[in-house]
Amino acid sequence: MNINITFPDKSVKEYPLNISPLEIAESISSGLVRQVITAKINDKLVDLNNKIMEDASIELYKFDSKEGQEIYWHSTAHLLAQAVKELFPDIKVAIGPAIENGFYYDFDKEIPFTDDDLVKIEEKMKELSKQNLEYERKEISREDAIKIFSEIKEDYKVELLEEIPEGETISLYSQENFTDLCRGPHLPHTGKIKAIKLLKTSGAYWRGDEKNKMLQRIYGISFPSNKELKKYLHDLEEAKKRDHRKIGKELDLYSISDDIGAGLVLWHPNGGMMRSIIEDFWKEQHFKNGYQIVYSPHIGKSELWETSGHLEFFTENMYQPIAVDEQEYYLKPMNCPFHIKIYNSQKRSYRELPLRWAEMGTVYRYEKSGALHGLMRVRGFTQDDAHIICTPQQLDEEIEKVLIFSLEMLKAFGFKDFQIKLSTMPEKAVGKKEDWDKATESLRKALEKYEIKYRLDEGAGAFYGPKIDIDIKDALNRAWQCSTIQFDFNLPTRFNMTYIGADNNPHPPFMIHRALLGSIERFFGTLIEYHAGNFPLWLCPIQVKVIPISEHYEEYAEKVNNQLKENGIRSEVDHKNEKIGYKIREAEIQKIPYMFIVGEKEKDSQTVSVRRHLKGDLGSFKLDEIISKIQEEISEKI
Template sequence: MIDRPSDELTLTLPDGSTRTVPYGTLPRDVVASIGAGLLRAAVAIELNGAVQDLVTPLRDSGAFRVLTEKDERSLDVLRHSAAHLLATAVRRLHPKAAIGFGPSIEDGFYYDFEVTEPFTPEDLAKIEEEMRRAANEKFPFVRDEVNRATAQQRFIDDPLKLERLSELREDEVISTYTDGPFIDLCRGPHLPDTSRIKHFKLLHTAGAYWRGDEHRQMLQRIYGTAWWNKEDLAAYLHRIEEAKRRDHRTLGKELDLFSTDQRVGAGLILWHPRGGVIRREIEDYERELIMRHGYDIVYTPHIVNEKLFEISGHLQTFKENMFGPIDVEGQFFRPKPMNCPGHIVIYQSRQRSYRDLPIRYAEFGTVYRYERSGVLHGMLRVRGFTQDDAHVFCTPEQVTVEIERLLDLVHEMLGVFGYPYTIELATRPENALGEPAVWDRAVRTLADVLKARGQAFTYDEGGGAFYGPKLDFKLIDAIGRKWQGPTVQLDFNLPERFALEYIGADNAPHRPVMLHRVLVGSMERFVGGLIEHYAGAFPLWLAPEQISIIPITPDVAPAAAALAERLAEAGLRVGYDAENREDYRERIKTASRMKVPYMAIIGKREAESGTVALRFRGSEKKQETIAVDALVERLRAERDTRALAPSDALQPAANGL
């Protein structure tokens, strides 16, 4: 295998020193020559930025660095090895299981198996136990570089591996890795031995198509996670728990925000009054925002003659995601899967002059898309949802300014919700419409605007829509997860298909440019995301109930009722049970459970002095006595500024909710 044995390699260590070793030297030997302690700590090495293990022959000169458990990248090696350990255990328990792929993934690993009987949760526990046993047996990961014929022989009973093998090019090194009884066709890198895999857990099983192709057989995938130490594993499991605690489906039920019902149908959201408050506040805010930014609000029908979607091309391209036609006196109508055609028709309702542009139409447009049953998920993936959709029709010269305005709009809005964000510029996909030159110019325009504003972004190569490039904003939520945020798309397609025109200063017709944009995207998805972002503890302006009034004894009911009225007059959403049915302790419990931002507790002392004892959600027993007038002002200010948190000492502890 070693084709240039006479060559020497020069390795540059991080301290700048160099070593000269023969071609094909094992990194293990280089590391050992640096120090025995380092060899013990070594997980893998990095050569010119690429991770390889200690038993893969060196084939290039360059920057050489030893990776230990402290290096982030060493986790991938651990997890990939854990995947092999998993396969080792599965093969011991289920000798007939055929093996697919077993890579490391973010936070863990998986391995795919082809078995006659799918794994059960009980199997998982047994497999995990077997993995621990195999780890303790301290099997070294042995790399072997072989020729094709030998490899074919080794995997004679593993058709999936043979398929993979047949795809390897002639000039590629074919390697196998063995740990104890298990052998895999694998490029590596791997740990020195299985005993380094100590802190892991199998999480769940799932079906997965072989090669990710839904036309091929389904394999059984086992997911797991692995870490270098107990603390990291515990922290990860805690993170999963935290995500579960924030799950919008659970909180949506607990806080009475929304539901679904099988009589209504899967993927269709019913907004309850409390969820309705949140949505209405967002809509009111956004309406105010976009009016300020020069939009006009329009309304278009929910069902549309399907011929319109033939013109737009959606019926040809996206028929599978559209609900079927409704026969109305021989004409076929369909629920709209997007709002653009309607806005275009409004644009075309009269002749447009360059003096009219830009035209910005906005609509909270409810659209319906047929999503396959398996993909539905709470409010995040649904079949009917309301987009805060807008379309900007402008001259080519106006595009830059319009993009800038959109960036301002997005920045302002995301700030209000407390989302940091990143920007991706998605470029021309494979089967794109339009001239590559036009695409290049459009992508450059977008990039130039971002650069001119000093706004960081990354490219998502080939990630654009078929009709134009786009800017994708990714929101980062309170626990660091990324969410699909606003998108801005340039469209080269629809203006052509609909033959959009405006009359220019030269008195000749011209084709306008069309921008699609959403800010929240889908009300459903956005609110679902917000529930998780805030863990159900909404800032005052969004909270369905903003303050709960809690009299300690029936004596003070008149003062409590008067306070409720004062606050309601100020437009605040007040929770107060005039019937006085509940014990004050019950009310505190309920207000806490419902994550009401403020509790105004009134006893004899407060009633006599015209004050309340004010408590903020999560601040436990920290509270302050505040005059009623001051309270009203304070809440009004906090609400009107759409503050994310109270401005002062009542702020909760960092972990408080």
């Protein structure tokens, strides 16, 4: 008896009943047999030896697909666990999934793994992979599975099994004498795993809960060829060169000093210049978008933070109070209470709304030491904060406006690649359900109206309201939340905010917190990594370095420099008594976009020889000509 197999291109071929995806691959090409990792039969991923018992659609996946990689890495995780169990029979295994880049496996081991252990484990994995051990699937009852894992004292597996709902298929995968609870599918055998690298170890809580035991995690990656592994490791090294902490030091942008305190940032003149440009642009854009600027102090009395609820809910993130005149003052962890106080300073009419109040507000939060990270996670930072206070009728329009504003802002700085998520009501929340629904709906509508791709994060909203967050990834692919648009159903009530409606009655307004860049510090960190320090011209602290060939041309160099300055271009003359090659090298390392080389020729013809960072010599230009070219580049923000 035969069955019909439909391929992704809609072509249909006839095969004998009980044929496997691997056999189908064999019928196509030997190259495919070598490369195929998994198959989707009727939209379900299966092992390659899975028998097909009816007419079906098929899709074969190689390592170049997301599906293929996931299965490949997941199988490598099993191989890792097998190797670890062989070397350390007493440890217990927990879980080991594939992740975005590679895989990990968590183990319960009293003494953490050492670097030497890692080397040994990797060797063992390679040894096991050469043995072409088959990944065998077996479906069994829950009782039997619990029995099996209880006998071998794999408590974590038993715990997982006990939580699998009744009636669900339970499958085990074994290679040789190692058996793991797993949904699968897997590679046909370990021999498919050619190149393996264990990357790092770390502690990780069982089931991601701080209250649980800390397990030992091993991260790794694998590829079908050594060449791909090498490339991956090379790319990783390259990515590390874009680290804002490294570039921040090299370009003298900022520093963080132990003597001042962890997570407290010093902005050096170069970084300060960039920050000032960013802030000027920010302010200009806010005025254009109907915002008003407010300012508020860095500290406030304890009563304020009691009213706001921060002392109750946020206290472990706040610095200790300062006692003055029998009063306690706290450094502000947020700006909102101050903006609300401005609002409450007079009776508000619906005719005034919406109000959009923005502030570059510097806040202090006591972040846990382990959370600190360069500019990305600090203890003192300046939020580009704003609060929008409006009526329910104005909600949709305000959300749309702020969403578009925020995307335009990121685009102005060159960001094209970011992830947007919509977070909805968590289990513990304040405020009326109907307000939550209205607000969430408003956020969702705005995203959909502009066809913005987003991920729905159910239950991940703040306790006080739903939100849209925009994450930007750093050089090592770690996501950092920058923009955020959050509703607040907590503070307006706590501070009893109202406006007088057309009906002459007081009504509670809607309040939206939003930060477009997030914080200047974090945003600057992502900006550095995104551009690898090769900033768009308009942001560069020094745009042109005028480099005289020798001391004889310093006068002409100064003349050029002055003309650049008069035209609003940030320039400097290199007065060092060095050869031209040295000075160019230095300017290149400093990533200065334009170098004007001036010597005899240039002086005589009143020109400059232009070199562009990373591009090289552009030839000779009349000064006016290159100045207008640069001005154009600056105004276009490219």
